[in-house]
Amino acid sequence: MSAKEYIDDVLKFIRECSPGQNEFYQAATEVFESLTPLLEEEEKYRDYAILERIVQPERTIIFRVTWIDDAGKIQTNLGYRVQFNSTLGPYKGGLRFHPTVNLGIIKFLGFEQIFKNALTGLGIGGGKGGSNFDPKGKSDAEVNRFCQAFMNELYRHIGTTRDVPAGDIGVGAREIGYLFGQYKLLTASFEGAMTGKGVGWGGSFGRREATGYGSVYFAEHILNSHGDELKGKTCCVSGAGNVAIYTIEKLKSMGATPVTCSDSRGTIHHPKGIDVKTLKAIKEVSRESLEKYAQLHPDATYIPIHKYPEGGHAVWSIPCDVAFPSATQNELTLVDAKNLVKNGCKLVNEGANMPTTPDALEYLRKHGVLFGPAKAANAGGVAVSQLEMAQNASMQRWSFAEVDTKLFGIMKSIFETADETAREFGHEGDLLMGANIAGFRRVADAMIDEGAV
Template sequence: MLTDEYIKRVYDQVVARDGDQPEFLQAVREVFETLQPVVEKHPEYEKAGVLERIVEPERTIKFRVAWVDDEGKVQVNRGYRIQFNSAIGPYKGGLRFHPTVTESVVKFLGFEQILKNSLTTLPMGGGKGGSDFNPKGKSDAEVMRFCQAFMTELSRHIGQFTDVPAGDINVGGREIGYLFGQYKRIRDEYSGVLTGKGLEFGGSLARTEATGYGVCYYTQEALRVLRNDSFEGKTVVISGSGNVATYAAQKAEQLGAKVVTVSDSNGYIYDPNGINVEVVKQIKEVERGRIKEYAERVPGSEYHEGSKGVWTVKGDIALPCATQNEVDGESAQKLVDNGVTVVVEGANMPSTPEAIEVYQKNGVLYGPAKAANAGGVAVSGLEMSQNSYRLSWTFEEVDAKLKSIMEEIVANSLAAAKEYGHEGDLMLGANAAGFVKVANAMVAQGVL
């Protein structure tokens, strides 16, 4: 419930302006509900209009992307870049290519990115972008032509000291390569304007693994501090089969757990012997196939239609790594009923407000996305540093820095939760710790 008058007033303004953007409203309300003790302790934020400003993007860019398919027919998509907040650094956040991309989705992602980037302790502001283009089923040539058309427009709005995009859903190494090549062609400069690049042209070791590994480092540290426990011997339920899910499964296994599920938009795999990550990588990363093919290759595994069925599988730890709002209240209750006591988010905002309420009522250790999946953007920040220095660190060096950052996020979140009277609350702590740093920077820089 929103009880603070200042917060209520600003949220009502957001609803009046953006009432047709449900994902964005959900993200704002979730943050605002936890910021009430922070705002009460810092009356200077109201005087400086911090809340009014932080929910309004500094710049919203929407553009047409026209490209030619393999049949010679012109196709038209919409492109977006939301440059949300630059108080602590250049805009930083991924590009998502998916039919569900709308202004609301990009705004919710960009808003979350402000606090997520702040939590990493690296100097990065919040931004996000993408298009309703779907690369699935497209040839490499079609994807290249789309990316070149997309970057032709985007290039005038980004730069290594202004806005540094990265990948997100359906934007992997192939897409980043095409986008970077087109930027270089247009601007005639070789700069670290994108992260997630190939190792041959400025990418960082451990970037591919970063988000999935980071989720597990965060979970392991939260378990250690709050429950004197670990992944060892636990059964883990994971949704998704993309980059985040795959490497979360790999790291959880390395930490002593058994991962028994992965999924895609059509259905899920249950493998009681433990998911074979190499098979998943072959199907999804190399062949760009469907996860049901796993059951055809791995004896003893089962494929089930319907992606939400993954939440009916018994386990100890759940890591939602697919997409926003994939866990509703009913699914969350099924997780609890099946023995899950830990839910840590690898995707962006995968739990609905009703699901989060179920976690909290049942004493589930809940790690919110903006903290738990910050590993990807953390290593993107490290990639930016390596590009600026014109050097590269070893996998072990980057991995060690990632682990340290994720452990620090847990520590800072718990410290903030305690400071504002909600000891042990990782969600409130993450929102408070991320917000205060940005808010103080905004106050210090004047009215912008």
């Protein structure tokens, strides 16, 4: 059986046993197809049934979350924690609170997390969790009650050497605080069982900034390898959450001009450069629509979602040198890819998880656009989460400068590993293939060492 036939068999198997999980199929297909050169050279991965095992979570936990809203009515949501692979260490991956969350979304995120975490070189496995609860429009009291109800079940399954969740979409500093407070109450234990905590109570300097900063560092390494740099570049960034905000902040500090941001209602285009202070006030403090940004900055344009190009996103129709999709999965479509190419974009660097659709990626590659894949480019967040775990375990706290220096080094190492692996298999410049093979190989070799478990 050829490597391609073997891959096709495993993909058919997961479609049959996991119906309706399209994002999970997409993630598995992308990883497995890029492994073809490795599987052609190394029979051991087939002999030890690595693909069949690595694509199945070690444990899937689904639970009911019942909480009471401010009107005194009982509300019910679903909670998830998919503990995908613990070969390299305790499960590590965020919690996502968003109405689109379902088992397929959590499995896609958890599967990606395996290889992302492996690329950091740190001792962490892959997992993910969340709920279809929507924190938007909820009072602080409602979010608090939901988080406490969610943790009433989750606490049974996590711990410092077992599973260490963090934040993701819809789970920021507020939610982590409420979740950890309930964990501490239930376990009577103050330990590093969650990351993204406040700096004053066990968190790490630089954790909030890590995914965005790390994404920018990765993009800089890509451009440097081609004799270029971010300084002086016009950049488009999607999203207005944690990743997008700190991508914009770091771009400005490196001399680039980030001109866009977006939320679920619309896009801001600010040719002079996004004002980070205003963006933080709107999204981190008052939690309002980006429409408020245009009211405060008359030289900025607000583009509501009903004015987006058909089948595309307004952010990617704005000319730029570098694109940072930093919102959510499958946000950059073929329509968007064509607009980016038409406008001369040199690099697409993924800050979100799997934000580029397969046909958009194929078009970008065909037209010579450089590409920073998510599992490499946005690994900074989980890397600093592990650094937070290390600080908790040793009862220390490192300075922001120490953490940022470590983050820069980790992102450089991830780039070099992906680049060298791509060259090893005769695909120079294909960082997606390089990242997938490098991450997979580290986990798969450890799985072989640990036996049939």
